[in-house]
Amino acid sequence: MDYREFKITCSEDFREILIAELSEIGFDAFLETEEGFDCYSPLEGFDQVAFEEIIDRYREPAQIEFKESLTQKVNWNEEWEKNYDPIAVDDLVYVRASFHPPKGGFRYEIVINPKMSFGTGHHATTFQMLQLQGQIDHQGKRVLDVGSGTGILAIMAHLLGAESVEAFDIDDWCVDNGNENFQLNQVPAQMGLGTIRDVNPQGPYDIILANINKNVLLDELEIYAQLMKPDAFLLLSGFYSEDIPDLVDHCKGLNLELIQQSTHDNWAALVFTKK
Template structure:
């Protein structure tokens, strides 16, 4: 049997916009075992035979991002297997939101912020580095969630649902399409000493009763597709928080929300990304 080693493939995005979420969604269909977000792109790790070269063509293998092909480059570095954990750790820095929230990995020392979230991201989205995650956390920080039922759509690492439980939500149902996200979400809940229910699905659960709050950090097209179902599972005067899209998409979101009688409340913006709040 041939010896194995890990390759670090650093996909760099030459753009003023943060397209990490789009790129990460596509890379998950390949054989990469883990990812690390950076300000300029994504570092992906793959285990291959020592005699095997890494072949990848951006235009051919990333069809969804074909419009970005001329802005994406990558470089490949061989890393020692014994350095795998250290390599992962060096690319995951703690995140601090509003001087109120600290998101760190288990190996980071605590800074004793009022709200601490311990996250091991593995292959899941939601470390707090992306603008949409930070925007959602800022908004959740302001909500009174005591004894509320919360539905977290596109839960990823579970960071948003876990924070909701830290804010005394009575119950959180986390939903994601990817099996590793479900596993990672439950692991992170355990690290934070909270309990949630994680469901693998690509749709809104309709047999689990009504929710006080629905949070959805996905992308514009999925949000538009699922809005009707969000309406069906929300209680009267329930709150809908959505992110994962740009400010220029807000008009389209507002029009669709109006069709289902959602009342616009407010939105926040960060680097062109926004989070928007609606109330029934």
């Protein structure tokens, strides 16, 4: 089968958004690069109008440039494996793919085969969320992972001793991939599909994890607060350092108190507790 190949250059903060948008219109393989990402769509059924609409919408804010060509079908897994390295989050957890060998010296190990899903630990937001999780007592707790992606944060919660873990995502590909990763890590859970309003999780929870983006967080924070037990923890990431004041101000009105924050490469993560 022939494919359309697009080598897209874009600003880093729009890369995941663009991948998500393109996956909705028939693109079925993505390779992240230093400048952006390469993406592939089967030649048959390619939706030129939808593609141009996405590019036009994000061209200026994401500083998009791209080159288009035709290519034969390739071994996507082989290409992906060349570009995926394991990571270490301090001595807390070693995150690797199934084709990487285990490595000692860590309290925990997570096996993630991300395919097209988001959340491998490589991004600064996921890395910080894992770090912060390691500082919170999960033993016997009830945990909700909002916008779970690969399921990596839910898996971390399970390893840290959570009694129950619930997770969901709006992308059906992420749900399939997340459930595969749950099986790889022996997590007794099934990821749901939809927004938090669609899934309608039933609280209260001891810990809520949300690594999404600022606009979604601001829209859903009131729901998170309603689902939290007194003294529960809310861990947020997916936004920039300059967005911290907006999120903190919004949380104040919901009786949520900031107790910890971190930044890495201008990406931020916050921990709140419910008064």
